[in-house]
Amino acid sequence: MEINNDHRIEGDNITQMDCPKNKEKFAPGNMDTIVIHYTAGRSAESSANFLVSPVKASAHLVIGREGEIYQMVPFDTVSWHAGDSSYGNRKWLNKYSIGIELDNAGVLTKVGSEYQAWFGKKYQANEVVHAIHRNESSAKYWHTYTEQQIEKCRQVCDLLINKYKPKTILGHEEISPGRKQDPGPAFPLDKFRENLLSQNRSDEPDFIDKEGIVVTNLLNIRSDAGVSFKKVAIPLPRGTKVKVLEERNGWYKVETSIEGWVSKGLIDIS
Ligand SMILES: [Zn+2]
Structure with missing residues (x-):
């Protein structure tokens, strides 16, 4: 994979989309953070189609469970993934960050021997982890991420770090605590950022x-x-x-x- 001069990613299994509502460029030097999310959606394609539609949300990428990528917004352009957020002395992080969405159903409810998402789809136990969120005190059921998806996300972050030199990688749950819980404890966020930011390149x-x-x-x-x-x-x-x-x-x-x-x-x- 590589990032081309139009700030779009090229390679196998990548679908490029237009997102007409997002045309504002990052101010020079502003973009220094990557924010990781989950979609809480049914599929990568359905989430990407939703995010380019005329709703007040979007992101740069959706990464699917087979490692497939949908790019909605070029990396030099502001997208609407963070919303009401703060980190350090900054507020409203959209204008400072690239947003990566991972196809994942989010929090699940146990129903018999299965686990149900808010949109009704049911998952089996081998796709579920029972874990405590960093902002909470008791365990819930969370949809797991796939190896291909986490590895593709790592490769994308590696390319972004090489090209745009962001200083950090944060979870939405860390910039909007209480309001957002993605990517949640099924995603190994602390290790992920530590590894990427201290990578042997x-x-x-x-x-x-x-x-x-x-x-x-x-x-x-x-x-x-x-x-x-x-x-x-x-x-x-x-x-x-x-x-x-x-x-x-x-x-x-x-x-x-x-x-x-x-x-x-x-x-x-x-
Ligand atoms: Zn989010």
């Missing part, structure tokens, strides 16, 4: 040799550093301890019963 490996813990429901282990490489073992469940051997290009080589590569943001080595 070369192809040379960093040797690590530390213990790590899996922080996603099911973690795929692959033959090399990328989602296109084949899976070499059954996925590891959340909480599994692994030995982290080295880092290359945002991926860790880990050792469990076998050796393989996993997306870096899905392992906690703190």
Whole structure:
């Protein structure tokens, strides 16, 4: 993938859309933050179509559960993803930030053995995590993100950091606490931003040799550093301890019963 001179992303599985309501450019030097959201919607396509329609909300991207991307607004243009928000001494963060929406149903309600979204669709237990939100004190059921989706989001943030040099990555829940709870505890936000902002940006490996813990429901282990490489073992469940051997290009080589590569943001080595 790459970002072209029209501030749009190019590559496989990317749909470019027009969003007529968003034409205001960022003031020079203003854009320094990436904000992560969930759509709380039925599909990436339905959310993208909604966000380009004449409603008072939009975003730069929607990333789907297979890693597909819908770009609605170019990266040099303000979109309407943050709303009433503040961080530090700033208010209304739209004019300072790029907004990335992840296709995810959000909070779910347990109904029998299934989990139901606000729009009625039901999900199975293997797509659900029971966890406490950073702004709350008791656990709820949350729709999980997919490995492809988190990895694509990492790749997009990596491109954005290289091109536009934003200083930080925040969750909507952190700039509108109490009003918004996305992306929620199913998204490994703290690790994600820490990894990206302190990334080894070369192809040379960093040797690590530390213990790590899996922080996603099911973690795929692959033959090399990328989602296109084949899976070499059954996925590891959340909480599994692994030995982290080295880092290359945002991926860790880990050792469990076998050796393989996993997306870096899905392992906690703190
Ligand atoms: Zn949001």
